[in-house]
Amino acid sequence: MEPLAPLPAESLTRSTRDQILNAALTTATTHGISRLSVGDVAKAAGLSRQTLYRHFTSKDDLIAAVVVQETSTLIEQVIRAASGFDSPQDSLEAGFLAALIALREHPLLDQLVRTEPDALIPLLTTGGGPVMSQVRGVVELVILMGQPEIDSGHLRRTADLLTRLLISYAVSAPDDSPEVIANFVAASLTPVLTANQPTPKISNTEVQP
Template sequence: MAPGSDVVVERILAAAEAEFERVGLRRASMGRVAQVAEIGRATLYRRFPDKAALVDAVLQRHLTTSLARLETLMAAIPDPRERLVEGFAETIELIREDRLLQRLLETEPETVLPIATTQGAVGIALARDFLADQLRRSGLDASGHLDEAAEIAVRLVHSLMLTPSDRLGTDRQASRDLARRLLLPALLPR
């Protein structure tokens, strides 16, 4: 069942995310998630047959929510180039402030890294498609290589998420400067 299609699923996903943030993925139990969601274990297992399915759904919902927040911010900026600059800066800030992501990277990188890397194609594709769509709707053309340019930008952000830099995007203004100097020319060659 798709997230958002069922009130019970939404309660489960919210409870699971809170539990993952509190104790991590490994220590979270399906029983505790059911308890926090105020449902029976059987109801939980009808929606999510195992913990892996629940983790996938929570992470997908988490990314989708972040992209919706980003889309709202970007829609309010009239200049397409500045929209991309602010979108990049906001993305870096979202990553920096993401309690779930930071908790999991800190406490159980051996669990999170495979999800974000070798199993991360779905998330990267979702973010790439989002960015390519933003570029298309802005009327910006990357010389016929829109999807590739979007994927490169997403992979840069992905790298900064997994290995924060003490030189790149260290604060919002530094992220803006980086986007103007390097990202815009790569995404939107003249």
């Protein structure tokens, strides 16, 4: 359950570690998570089970490392995609689009949602869980990239909404293409995001800031 550095003293070769991580990813993708054994991963990586235990303290540690690697890559992709735009809407749209495509094309995520939804979906959709909070953090970051001066209430609300949409799209793919969805979502939310009022229109229902 330790986040990093389970290495003995100096540092083992990085390539062996990566090799193991890749093997874990591919075996998980083909055989599923529930039936994933350390022996299988070691075999796929072309080394022995005991060698694997020199790089990762436990099976949980290995799985955690795979998750960290995959999420980091994903987050990097999204942030890179959202960078270098003048308008906040373009930035949001590009980031959302990159996220949609990356999620849809992620082989392991895709496989797991299809074959082991009962284990995965509650994990993704539960508000208290780590997934929603991490995703929301990234979404807030992307919004802030396009609009550093934004009202914090707006930011929180919008990030929460976008997070829920992203996870929903990841869990069950929409009919429309990612491009259409991203365009639609960005166009819908940017005006409200850009506005200065805490709530965009005073209506007949009460509003609590």
